[in-house]
Amino acid sequence: MNYTVDDQNMAFISQLYPDVYTQIVQPVGEVKQPKRRRKKTKGSVASADGGNGLFRKRKLTDEQVNMLEMSFGDEHKLESERKDRLAAELGLDPRQVAVWFQNRRARWKNKRLEEEYNKLKNSHDNVVVDKCRLESEVIQLKEQLYDAEREIQRLAERVEGGSSNSPISSSVSVEANETPFFGDYKVGDDGDDYDHLFYPVPENSYIDEAEWMSLYI
DNA sequence: TTGTGTTTTACGACCTCC
DNA sequence: GGAGGTCGTAAAACACAA
Numbered sequence: 001m002n003y004t005v006d007d008q009n010m011a012f013i014s015q016l017y018p019d020v021y022t023q024i025v026q027p028v029g030e031v032k033q034p035k036r037r038r039k040k041t042k043g044s045v046a047s048a049d050g051g052n053g054l055f056r057k058r059k060l061t062d063e064q065v066n067m068l069e070m071s072f073g074d075e076h077k078l079e080s081e082r083k084d085r086l087a088a089e090l091g092l093d094p095r096q097v098a099v100w101f102q103n104r105r106a107r108w109k110n111k112r113l114e115e116e117y118n119k120l121k122n123s124h125d126n127v128v129v130d131k132c133r134l135e136s137e138v139i140q141l142k143e144q145l146y147d148a149e150r151e152i153q154r155l156a157e158r159v160e161g162g163s164s165n166s167p168i169s170s171s172v173s174v175e176a177n178e179t180p181f182f183g184d185y186k187v188g189d190d191g192d193d194y195d196h197l198f199y200p201v202p203e204n205s206y207i208d209e210a211e212w213m214s215l216y217i
Numbered sequence: 218t219t220g221t222g223t224t225t226t227a228c229g230a231c232c233t234c235c
Numbered sequence: 236g237g238a239g240g241t242c243g244t245a246a247a248a249c250a251c252a253a
Binding site for chain 1: 238239240241242246247248249
């Protein structure tokens with residue numbers, strides 16, 4: 001069996017930290033076949049494919065993970081010097097420390113993305129609720145407007161019926177057979193037909209609703 | 218016990234920066 | 236060109252329900 005230098009290093013480390021390595025791969029022949037074929041490794045310290053690999057993947061101890069977490073908390077990037085120092089302190093291969101940081105950064109990024117997603121989702125939900133509320137408010141206001149228009153029409157008709165020779169009534173026609181007060185008004189699917197309401201006042205003599213009402217009150 | 222889903226460790230490919 | 240980064244993924248380790 002040909003051990004690489006890294007294999008020897010890991011064997012040494014495994015003696016120092018026996019619990020770092022969960023188990024040593026049995027000689028070829030007794031190795032359980034992996035479900036999926038591992039990619040070709042390059043200078044691997046822990047080939048898991050049962051080829052010439054001596055070690056299975058090992059789990060870091062709690063202490064090692066805690067130290068790495070503390071270090072990661074200080075700084076997410078890992079300079080060469082810090083990597084070597086950490087590796088020496090923890091009895092790990094510098095490559096393991098580097099890999100741990102890579103994976104930790106990936107986890108951190110995923111978590112951050114998840115948090116950002118949740119924030120955006122919450123604010124989107126709030127906007128949707130707000131939109132619904134505003135839409136129902138618009139419908140309510142349009143209904144009020146419609147009722148007011150009807151009331152105006154009713155009053156106008158009453159006034160006209162009471163004083164047929166009124167100068168106003170002669171100049172402002174609200175005859176039913178003229179342009180209808182509400183035209184061909186109907187509440188459409190989008191309710192926007194309210195927007196087309198108009199008053200049948202003589203051309204070039206626009207008066208607004210309040211002013212027009214005041215003429216009759 | 219076993220099947221299955223998740224987490225952790227490790228690697229290869231590719232990219233960027235000095 | 237080398238060191239160190241991200242990204243995608245393999246596979247061991249682990250958790251847990253059935």
